[in-house]
Amino acid sequence: MTIVRHELRRSRNGWIIWTAAIAFLLGVCIFIFPEMKGEMEEMNDVFSSMGSFTSAFGMDKLNFGTLIGYYAIECGNVLGLGGAFFAALCAIGILSKEEKERTAEFLLTHPISRARIVTEKLIAVIIQIVAMNLIIYLVSIASMRAVGEDIPWKELILLHLGYFFLQLELAGICFGISAFMRKGSIGIGLGIAAIMYFLNLIANITESVSFLKKVTPFGFCDGADIVSNGKLDMGLIALGISIGMVFVILAYWKYTKKDIHS
Secondary structure: OHHHHHHHHHHHHHHHHHHHHHHHHHHHHHHHHHHHHHHHHHHHHHHHOOOHHHHHOOOOOOOOOOHHHHHHHHHHHHHHHHHHHHHHHHHHOOOOHHHHOOOHHHHHOOOOOHHHHHHHHHHHHHHHHHHHHHHHHHHHHHHHHHOOOOOOHHHHHHHHHHHHHHHHHHHHHHHHHHOOOOOOOHHHHHHHHHHHHHHHHHHHHOHHHHHHHHOOHHHOOOHHHHHHHOOOOHHHHHHHHHHHHHHHHHHHHHHHHOOOOO
């Protein structure tokens, strides 16, 4: 597992920054909730009259006066976008960084198969995503306890599971794309995550393109849908994970045949 440890060390600073930033923003959102709680009923009336904007963010399905309603929208956007960007950035260049940094010759001269290189790099990506989600989840629980709010365990777990699966799918997609690149591109990773986010907004606004929810992983981790339905859409999650797995398989296929320049 030498490559796993090497990748974790190499990505440590970025992981710490992203995890700390997302956890901090979630904590801040939770800590200001008690101050805003009394005004949320009036805000519900305002949001309900904002037409397409209300539908885009699912604010027509939730009560902002409850912690979970507030958390699903405010914290959900932070965790959804932040987690998606991190997962994409974590995976988009991991199979091409040796070519980009001119270290491929050092790696490939070792007695290790290319398939194992791909496997260990994939494990490193998954470890980073799992560790980040665990810390963020614990910070959310600690923050809710600190402000004296009852913790909505079921909804909270479902929300975090949904965003975890979102990150795994995006990481799988970007991991597969990484195998086809010679120089990792941050822009491509961020662009994929951003496009997926906006596709979900469009699907929420326009009923005629609701099928887009099957295309974007944000479709199965929509906070408003999860809280209002009290469950995850396992069909969409299975579809999303399958898409991610297809890209991972493509990564193995391409990387084992790739002419890698040192």
